[in-house]
Amino acid sequence: MxxxxxxxxxxxxxxxxxxxxxxxxxxxxxxxxxxxxxxxxxxxxxxxxFAYDVGGHIPFVRDPARRAWLESLLGDELVWVGRPVSCVIDGAIRRGRYLDQRPGGGGDGRVWHGAAGEGTARGELAARFGGPFVDRVMRPYLEKVDGVPLERIPAERARRLLEDQAAPDGFVFPAxxxxxxxxxxxxxxxxxxxxxxxxxxxxxxxxxxxxxxxxxxxxxxxxxxxxxxxxxxxxxxxxxxxxxxxxxxxxxxxGVRMRAVCIVYLALDRERLTDEPWIQVDHPAVPFARMFEPRNWSDALAPPGRTILGLECYCQAEAGDPVWSLGDTELGRLCAAALADPLGLLDDPAAARPVEVLRVARAYPMADAGxxxxxxxxxxxxxxxxxxxxxxxxxxxxxxxxxxxxxxxxxxxxxxxxxxxxxxxxxx
The missing domain is CATH 3.50.50.60 (FAD/NAD(P)-binding domain)
Structure with a gap:
């Protein structure tokens, strides 16, 4: 042996x-x-x-040694995606995540360090950016993804998202x-x-x-x-x-309560839908919270003249959940309809052809302080x-x-x- x-x-x-x-x-x-x-x-x-990931994954590289480590493994198959994550605000795509927005405008990804909060995400973010701004700009998206009020999300969750998972200039990615x-x-x-x-x-x-x-x-x-x-x-x-x-x-x-995700993949017979690799969406009428378009990460992930979208719908793996309880066909139809209205990204929802729906019942533990x-x-x-x-x-x-x-x-x-x-x- x-x-x-x-x-x-x-x-x-x-x-x-x-x-x-x-x-x-x-x-x-x-x-x-x-x-x-x-x-x-x-x-x-x-x-x-098509080639597409189970969800969008960004390698957040912070130092030259880690970049060299990636290059040693992938060589010239490591590509640079020169656009950051974006988000939808007031019906328009804006540079940066919701967490990258700043009071007074701008989404440059810089982190402000203010006084410590009271141990919750709401307190942590309010100490840095002010409570009214947090409630208006950051709260809807974070609660949509994590499924609990911002007052119950631990401060450490907000700090990690702010400081460890930011890519304000772009990111490297396997081709x-x-x-x-x-x-x-x-x-x-x-x-x-x-x-x-x-x-x-x-x-x-x-x-x-x-x-x-x-x-x-x-x-x-x-x-x-x-x-x-x-x-x-x-x-x-x-x-x-x-x-x-x-x-x-x-x-x-x-056991602890786990957050689930349904990832809807829709194909379009066009070169691309947007120029963005990743878009966050906080609108409550949109089933998905995040949308990624693999072609905008690497041309090797889609054939010429076609593109595919990955739409991440966060939910609970329970019979009464409004997302999880839907059949694949209905969930795909709702996601395609949302691309047209309210997002205005697609003229005809019928042009989005369903490829598959992946259901991950236990994606990660719910970020609930309780x-x-x-x-x-x-x-x-x-x-x-x-x-x-x-x-x-x-x-x-x-x-x-x-x-x-x-x-x-x-x-x-x-x-x-x-x-x-x-x-x-x-x-x-």
Missing amino acids: ATFDAVVLGAGPAGLGAGLALARAGARPLVVDPADEVGGLCVTRRRDG RGIGQLMDAMAGAAVAAGAEVRLGTRVTRIEVPDGALAAVALAGPRGEEVVEVRQAVVAMPAAAAARMLTPAPPGATTR QMAAVRAPAEWLADLNGVHLAPGAAVIEAVEGGERAAAAILAGIRGPEVPEDPATTLP
């Missing part, structure tokens, strides 16, 4: 970041995932001549979709000595006496118990906590276990960096404190 220095639970961007960092540093990781392809939600689908980056990371990890097993689920995490001893797997190779002393949890913490043996207290693994304790409980329990390292999900590069931090902690434990803190950013 092969021996491994660590098992990485999950092959999304966080798990691949951890696996690649460990392998490039000379360790031998095993990366497992129940899906049949790497990337988690960061995958690119191909259909009817053939975000899945291209995930495939490149997996390929580089395997080339460096990692093993990646897909279609393989974790059935048990053995932690006798509070220390990792083994991980039980089930997949194409049958059932297997891998004895290992280090693991990276790059999957939902609550799901991992439910696999612990011995089991933690019941409250630790209690359930933060339940969200944190499994992560805190896992973090206290010897040999277990967390790599929480986030935006693409944030998730990769979370995986790299987990890898650095493992390497420091194996080889001592002389291991650099950020080994994965070293180019091969």
